[in-house]
Amino acid sequence: MKIQFLGATREVTGSSYLVANSKNHTVLVDCGLFQRSVIFEKKNFGLFDFNPQELDAVVVTHSHIDHIGRLPKLIKDGYNGKIYLTPPTFDLAGLMLEDSLGLMEDEFHHFKTPILFTEHDVIRMLGQCSTVDYKKSFSPAPGFTVTFFNAGHILGSAFILIEADGKSVIFSGDLGNTPVPLLKRISDPPRANYVVSESTYGSVLHETKPVRNQGLKEAINFVAQGRGTLIIPSFALERTQEVLYELNTLFEKKLVPQMPVYLDSPLANKVTKVFKKYISKYFNQRALETLMWDEDFFSFPGFSVSETAEESKLINQVLGPKVVIAGSGMMTGGRVLHHAKRYLNNPESMLLFVGYQVNSSLGRKILNGAKKVIIHNEFVNIRARVKALGAWSDHADSAQILKFILTAKPSAVFLTHGELKQMKGLGNSLEQQGIKVAIPKIRESFEL
Ligand SMILES: [Zn+2]
Incomplete structure (x- = not known):
């Protein structure tokens, strides 16, 4: 061979x-x-x-x-x-x-x-x-x-x-x-x-697992206090569904202050539908048990999907606090860039990475501490808090x-x-x- x-x-x-x-x-x-x-x-x-x-x-x-x-x-x-x-x-x-x-x-x-x-x-x-x-x-x-x-x-x-x-x-x-x-x-x-x-x-070595939820909870509390925006650059496949599943628990059980959560990714929404098709055969026991108290654990109070570009722009009109989940996951393109341009210079907002940032991607540059980046040919100062949840890898x-x-x-x-x-x-x-x-x-x- x-x-x-x-x-x-x-x-x-x-x-x-x-x-x-x-x-x-x-x-x-x-x-x-x-x-x-x-x-x-x-x-x-x-x-x-x-x-x-x-x-x-x-x-x-x-x-x-x-x-x-x-x-x-x-x-x-x-x-x-x-x-x-x-x-x-x-x-x-x-x-x-x-x-x-x-x-x-x-x-x-x-x-x-x-x-x-x-x-x-x-x-x-x-x-x-x-x-x-x-x-x-x-x-x-x-x-x-x-x-x-x-x-x-x-x-x-x-x-x-x-x-x-x-x-x-x-x-x-x-x-x-x-x-x-x-x-x-x-x-x-x-x-x-x-x-x-x-x-x-x-x-x-990744962080130990319990930090996974804790980090997300802290991020939501942070933007709730300052009425900022929590931007989560997310990969449409798996990572977004995991984030939604964990947010579902936090919001349904009222463990965090209520606020609007936007999934600004038509692709992620289609992927979520495929996930629903395979729940019984491919999901673990904990996920199956969640179904006992919540039959749709990818949706919760305050959650909405922005399908069109128009709907995506409407998110800007909603004052914080709020959560926006959008791709691409490494900020190499996609709708997340529009939100980043708008909110990264706000110290009350937070950019939360939940996935791998490849070398030379915009995500990696910001994660490495860049104070100023170029998005769509414009300079953007990074004043928002930047965090990464390693346990989410x-x-x-x-x-x-x-x-x-x-x-x-x-x-x-x-x-x-x-x-x-x-x-x-x-x-x-x-x-x-x-x-x-x-x-x-x-x-x-x-x-x-
Ligand atoms: Zn892979």
Whole structure:
């Protein structure tokens, strides 16, 4: 078996790995978009490092764009085979790709930037999908056996066991920060000869869990006192539903002062509908118990969704205190920028990060303490309070990744999906346990 690393090497985006067996059959694991400071950077537009027409199958870990964003391009470039994913990943992938398409078309109209794929490619891609549940082994290509397991990261997320040529390798995808508010715990991995592991937080330990709610409660109390605005830049998928679920408890149980809460994201609202479809099968016991006293735990007094741009602008007319949840999660674009421009110079307001901020994103700059930033070609002074809730990460921390890898008992590990510093920290811990570690470079291949 041979693995070639085609993305997420020493960085957190563009996940894609090509696995070949001794008979030259090939399976691609993920086909993600490279996303650094801009959403559709040049690197995405080049030719694939393999011939898409000769590829046998694609398997998908989860529906984040940095794992699926180039799938329609793969179809456009000639891939005719099947794409295997879990049922929720299929539903969510459709929404996420439609959203990317919309962003791309907007950029095209404003700046004449090139289009990576069209709606036709997305529709064809969805037509080539085949859904498979967790723990049901299948053979996507001659000589390959593949099994999905719950990765506990976002709804439908999987880590993937691939067996071929008498060897086994686990692709971690993104590992969840178990326990999380909604999803079931990550499954224990089976034994495998090799693990290709993410390392987003490879040398970081998250805050302990109880802080998760406490931080949100303090933020609401802070803006209640000063009649400010609490801005939560949020990823439409999973993070927003978790925030809504926790806000639901705080507001329904009157643990915080009542105030309007706006979900200023049509995409997040569509994603929430997919979540409701899968509650019984994919949600954990705590979430199911909440249903006993609140049959819709994504909605509460004061909550509303802003669908149109007009509705989004109306939020400005409502005096504080109030909460606005809007994308994008790393402030690289989207409606959150309009709110940031309006409220970040107000010391009574707060910007609360609940997710990972990639290097060079606006979110990371502000989190690192920038006092003045440029938004939509305007200078904005940051006088609002800025906080991050580490416990909210949807990625496992170094202890959780280590436990995952040690459970699989591999002889060697390949570290991907992380910044080099994170990889080195995790690599040292693994080597201390007698496990060989490689940190592949882009296009590097390994014969297993
Ligand atoms: Zn992810």
